[in-house]
Amino acid sequence: MKNYISFFKIFFILIASVIATGCVHDDKYNEPDLDGYQCQDLTATMTIAEVKALHGSTRYVFPENSTAVMEGYVSSTDETGNIYKTIYIQDSPVNPTQGFVIGVNAVSTYAKFPQGSKIYIRLKGLALGTYGGLVQLGIEDEDAKSIGVDAVSRIPEKQLPSAIFKSCTIQEKITPKVLTLQEMATNDKLLGALIQVNNAEFDSKALCGNFAPNGFSVDRQLNDPTISATSRVVRNSGFASCANQTVLAGKGTIVGIFSKFNASYQLYINKVEDLADMKNFPRKDGLTTNPCALDQTGLTSKTVAEVKQLFSGGPGTSMKITGDFIVKAKVTANDETGNLFKYFYFEDETGGMRINVNKTNLYQDARFKVGQEIYIKLKDLYIGNVSGELQLGQPFNGNLGQISEDLVYKTFFKSSAPVTAVIPTEKKINQFTTADVGKWVKIKDVQFKSTEIGNSYATLTTSNRTLEDCSGNTIVMRTSNRASFAGEEIDDGKGDVYAILSIFNGTYQLWLPKQIQADFDGNRCDGTVPASIIFKDDFQSSLAYNWQIHNKIGPQTWTTSNQGAGNNYYAVMNGANVANEDWLVSKEISLSGFNKYTISYLTDGNGSVQNPIQVLITDNYSGDPSTTTWTTLPGKIDTVLNSFAFETSGRVDINAFANKKIRIAIKYMSAPNASATWEVDNVQIKGMN
Numbered sequence: 001m002k003n004y005i006s007f008f009k010i011f012f013i014l015i016a017s018v019i020a021t022g023c024v025h026d027d028k029y030n031e032p033d034l035d036g037y038q039c040q041d042l043t044a045t046m047t048i049a050e051v052k053a054l055h056g057s058t059r060y061v062f063p064e065n066s067t068a069v070m071e072g073y074v075s076s077t078d079e080t081g082n083i084y085k086t087i088y089i090q091d092s093p094v095n096p097t098q099g100f101v102i103g104v105n106a107v108s109t110y111a112k113f114p115q116g117s118k119i120y121i122r123l124k125g126l127a128l129g130t131y132g133g134l135v136q137l138g139i140e141d142e143d144a145k146s147i148g149v150d151a152v153s154r155i156p157e158k159q160l161p162s163a164i165f166k167s168c169t170i171q172e173k174i175t176p177k178v179l180t181l182q183e184m185a186t187n188d189k190l191l192g193a194l195i196q197v198n199n200a201e202f203d204s205k206a207l208c209g210n211f212a213p214n215g216f217s218v219d220r221q222l223n224d225p226t227i228s229a230t231s232r233v234v235r236n237s238g239f240a241s242c243a244n245q246t247v248l249a250g251k252g253t254i255v256g257i258f259s260k261f262n263a264s265y266q267l268y269i270n271k272v273e274d275l276a277d278m279k280n281f282p283r284k285d286g287l288t289t290n291p292c293a294l295d296q297t298g299l300t301s302k303t304v305a306e307v308k309q310l311f312s313g314g315p316g317t318s319m320k321i322t323g324d325f326i327v328k329a330k331v332t333a334n335d336e337t338g339n340l341f342k343y344f345y346f347e348d349e350t351g352g353m354r355i356n357v358n359k360t361n362l363y364q365d366a367r368f369k370v371g372q373e374i375y376i377k378l379k380d381l382y383i384g385n386v387s388g389e390l391q392l393g394q395p396f397n398g399n400l401g402q403i404s405e406d407l408v409y410k411t412f413f414k415s416s417a418p419v420t421a422v423i424p425t426e427k428k429i430n431q432f433t434t435a436d437v438g439k440w441v442k443i444k445d446v447q448f449k450s451t452e453i454g455n456s457y458a459t460l461t462t463s464n465r466t467l468e469d470c471s472g473n474t475i476v477m478r479t480s481n482r483a484s485f486a487g488e489e490i491d492d493g494k495g496d497v498y499a500i501l502s503i504f505n506g507t508y509q510l511w512l513p514k515q516i517q518a519d520f521d522g523n524r525c526d527g528t529v530p531a532s533i534i535f536k537d538d539f540q541s542s543l544a545y546n547w548q549i550h551n552k553i554g555p556q557t558w559t560t561s562n563q564g565a566g567n568n569y570y571a572v573m574n575g576a577n578v579a580n581e582d583w584l585v586s587k588e589i590s591l592s593g594f595n596k597y598t599i600s601y602l603t604d605g606n607g608s609v610q611n612p613i614q615v616l617i618t619d620n621y622s623g624d625p626s627t628t629t630w631t632t633l634p635g636k637i638d639t640v641l642n643s644f645a646f647e648t649s650g651r652v653d654i655n656a657f658a659n660k661k662i663r664i665a666i667k668y669m670s671a672p673n674a675s676a677t678w679e680v681d682n683v684q685i686k687g688m689n
Contacts, residue, residue: 039168042120044071048091048098049189055128055135059150066124071167072100074117075174075194076257079110080271082240085154087113087164088257090193093172099192099258101136102164103154112160115270116174118167126163127152132261134191176255181224181232184258184265195258197267201225201251201283202234205359207409208292211272212236212243213364222267225251225284233266235259242272244366249290249409252277294375294413299326302378304438305350308390311383318384318393318400325378328415329353331370332422332440333500333513336363339483340513342402343391344368345438345500346376347422352438354502356393358402366414370513371422373415381411388503389437424498429473432501432508441501441510445469447494447524448477454600454651457515458486460643465490467497467510470525476509477518478502484568485515487602487646488682493530495520531598531686535589538682539569547571547584550625554580558668561679570602570646570681573613575670583625586664586683594687597654599664601683602646603638607676612637614667615649615680619660630665646681654685 051070054060062068072089073096087104090096093116102121113119127140129152138152139159155163176196179187184195203221212218216238224230234256236243255274256267269275282288302310302325313319329346343356355376362368381392384400393400394407403411424442432441449466457465457479463486468474477499479486498517499510512518523529537546539560551557556576562569573582591597605612615637616630635649654662666680 040120040165041167041169042069042071042122042165044069044120046070046123048072048089048100051123051128051137052098052100052135055130059140059145059152060128061140062123062126064125068123070121070123072119072121073172073174074113074115074119075099075192076268077110077115077270078107080241080269082237082242082269082271083257084237084239087119088192088194089119090174090190094175096177096190096193099190101134101192101259103136103138103152104157104160104164105154106157106160113164113166114171116172118169118172120165120167122163122165126155133263134260177258179258180227181222181230181265182227184232187258188260190258191260193258194255194270195267196253196255197222197224197232198253199224199226199251200254201278202247202249203231204285204406204409206247207249208413209247209365209367209409210244211247211269212238212240213361213366214238214243216364218364219264219266220247222254223284233264235266235268242269245272246292248275248278249283249287249292250279250281251283252280254278291409292413296326296375299324299377301325302327303350304329304346304348304353307353307378307383307392308351311385311390313385315385315388316399318382318395321378321381321383323379327376327378328373329376330420330422331368331372331374333511334363334368334370335361336370337484337514339480339485339511340500341480341482345440346374347439351435352440352500354389354391354438356391356400356402357405357408359405359408367412369419371419373417373420375413375415377411377413387505388434429467429469429475430471432475434503436501437503437508439501440498442496442498443467443469443475443510444496445494445522446475446497447520448490448492449474452490453492454489454598456487456489456602456646456648457512458483459647460640460645464509468525470494476507478509478511481645483512483515485512487648488515489600489648489651489684491518491520491530492524493520494522494524529689531688532594533684534591534594534597534687535586535685536683537586539571539680543571543584546587548587550583550585552581552583552626554578554582554670556580556582558582558584558666568681570604570679571666572677572679573668574607574677575668575675577673577675578670579672580668580670580675582668584666584680585621585625588621588661588663589685590661591654591658591685591687594658595689597658597685597687598651599633599635599649599654599683599685600651601635601649602681603649604644604646604679604681605638605641605676606644606679607641608674612676613678613680614665616665616667617654617657617662618665619657619662621663625665625667628665641676646679651686 073093075090076083076088087102089100091098141153144151174194176194178196206220219233222232256269259266329348332347333345424440426442446467446469452465458481462480465477502509558573560569561572615633618630622628635652638647
C-alpha cells in the first residue's frame with residue numbers, strides 16, 4: 001500500500017533516466033568485457049566547458065554527422081561499487097577547472113577506464129540533459145522528449161566502444177581539488193571532479209551507524225567544524241561493500257566525487273580508504289574518543305522488569321532515570337512496515353518494553369534489526385506511563401516523547417551477538433496480564449469477528465479490528481494507516497497471530513509489525529470455509545502479466561510505481577493536464593466452482609476531482625474496451641483526495657456473473673488542465689460456498 005506522496009509520470013521518467021550511484025563493490029557484477037577497448041588517441045575539438053555550454057536551458061542532441069570530440073580525465077572508479085553506471089571526468093588531473101558526468105549502461109567500467117585515464121568521447125548522436133539540476137551526457141530519452149522533460153538515458157553498453165576511447169598515454173594520478181564545504185556552493189563548474197575536504201566530521205546523527213543499510217542508498221550529513229552551520233551530504237549505496245562498515249566518528253580529510261542533487265551538494269565516495277584520515281579527536285562537539293565502542297565500566301545492569309520497577313509515578317507522568325544503568329535485550333519489533341512509527345520494542349527473559357526514538361527507518365539501522373541484541377544506556381532517559389503502558393523516551397511538551405536522533409549514538413549499542421529468532425510468549429486471549437505488555441506474543445486459533453470481514457486493516461486513520469477465539473474472548477488489533485499493509489483486506493479464516501501486546505487505558509491491544517504474522521487460512525470456528533482467491537493482482541509484477549493496456553487518447557499510459565511506498569507497487573495513471581482516455585483490461589477470469597463471488601480493490605486519488613476512474617466488469621469483451629458493453633461496479637472509489645492513503649472498495653457482489661468468463665477494466669480519463677493522479681492496488685476476486 002502507498003502511504004505517502006504520489007508522484008506523477010514525469011517523475012517516473014526522471015527516475016527511469018537517473019544516473020544512479022552508490023558506495024562499493026557489488027560481487028555479482030559480471031566480468032568486464034574488454035573487446036573493442038584497445039587504446040586510441042583522438043584529437044579533441046571541444047572542452048568540457050564548451051560541451052556543457054551547449055545545453056543552455058534545455059536538452060541538446062549532437063547530430064549524427066557531428067565530428068565533435070571531447071576529452072577528459074576519469075575522476076571516479078566503480079571498482080568498489082559506490083559509483084554505479086556513471087563515469088565522472090574532469091579537464092585536468094591536477095587543479096581542474098571543470099567536471100562532468102557521463103551516464104553509461106555498464107558496470108565495472110574501472111577495468112576499461114580506470115581512474116586517472118585520459119579518455120576521448122565521440123559526441124555524435126549523444127545528448128545533454130539534466131537530472132536534479134546536474135548537466136550530464138547520455139542519449140536522448142524518447143519518453144522524456146514526448147512530454148518535454150529535460151532528461152537523458154544512459155549510453156548503451158554496446159555503444160560504448162564507438163563512443164568512448166581510452167588514450168594510450170600513461171595513466172595519471174588524480175590529485176583532488178581542495179574545497180571547503182562552504183566553497184562547494186560556489187563551484188558548480190567542478191561538479192563531477194574529485195575533491196578533498198579537510199577537517200570534516202560526520203554529524204552526530206550519523207555516528208555509530210553504518211554507511212548505508214543493505215539495499216538502500218542514504219545520505220549521511222558531513223559538517224565543517226570550523227564554519228558554523230555549514231554541512232553537506234555524503235551519499236552512500238547499500239549495495240556497496242563498505243555499506244556495513246561503521247561511519248568514522250572522528251574528524252579529518254575526506255575525498256570524493258563532487259556532485260549535486262537540486263540544491264543539495266553531495267560527495268560520492270570512490271573507496272572507503274578515501275576517508276581513512278577521519279579518526280582525529282577532539283571533535284567540535286567535544287567528543288575526545290570514539291563513542292561507538294561500549295565501555296561498561298561503572299554501569300549497573302538492569303533487566304527489563306527492573307527497569308519498569310524504576311517508575312513510581314501515576315498515569316500520564318514520567319520520571320528521569322539518574323542511575324548509571326544499562327539493559328541488554330533483543331529487538332522484537334521495528335518500523336519496517338510503518339505500523340510502528342519512531343519507536344521499537346525490546347525484550348529479555350523478564351519482559352518487554354517500548355522505547356521512543358525521533359528517527360525514521362529504524363529497521364534500516366543494524367542496531368535495530370529484529371532479533372538483534374542491543375545494549376541501552378538508561379541514564380538521563382525518562383520512563384513514563386503512557387495510557388497504562390510503561391515506555392522509555394525523553395520529555396516533550398509535558399509528555400513522554402522521543403529520544404533525540406543526535407543522542408542515538410550515546411544510547412544504543414549493537415552487541416556482537418548474531419541476529420537470532422525472537423521466541424514469542426504463547427497465551428490465550430483471556431490469559432494476558434500487565435506483565436505481558438510490551439512482549440512479543442502468539443495467540444493460536446483466532447479469527448476476525450464476522451462484522452470485520454471485507455474491511456481492510458486500516459482506512460484513512462489508525463483503525464481497530466476485533467479478533468476473537470472460539471470461546472468468544474476478544475482482543476483489539478490496532479493498525480496505523482501508515483502501515484504498508486493498511487489497505488490489505490483482512491483474512492476471513494482462522495489461524496495464529498504473532499504481535500506485540502500493548503495496552504491503552506486498560507484495554508489490551510495487538511500491533512502487527514508485518515501482515516504475514518496474521519495469516520488466517522483455516523476454517524472458522526463455526527466450520528465456515530474462508531473465501532478462496534480466484535484472481536489477485538497486487539501489481540508487484542509487470543502490468544502485462546494480468547492486464548492489457550489500451551491507450552485511446554493522450555500520450556500518457558498506465559504504469560506501476562512504488563514511490564512513497566517502499567517495496568509495494570501499485571498501478572498509477574496521471575493525465576499530465578492533457579486529454580487522456582486510458583484503460584487497463586484484465587485477462588479473462590472464469591467464475592466457476594463456487595456459489596458466490598466478490599471483488600475488492602483499493603483506489604487513491606491525488607489532485608483535483610476531475611473524471612475519477614471507473615472500475616467495470618463485462619462477460620462479453622469485444623477486444624476493444626470502447627466497443628464493449630460494461631457494467632460499472634458499485635464499490636467505493638476514494639473520495640478523500642490528497643490523503644495519500646488507499647480507500648478500500650469493500651467486497652462487491654458480482655454473483656450476477658457466476659459461471660461466466662469475465663474481464664475487469666479500470667478506466668481513467670482526464671481533460672486539458674484538469675487531471676489527477678489515480679492509483680489502484682490489490683484487485684482481488686474471491687469465491688465462496
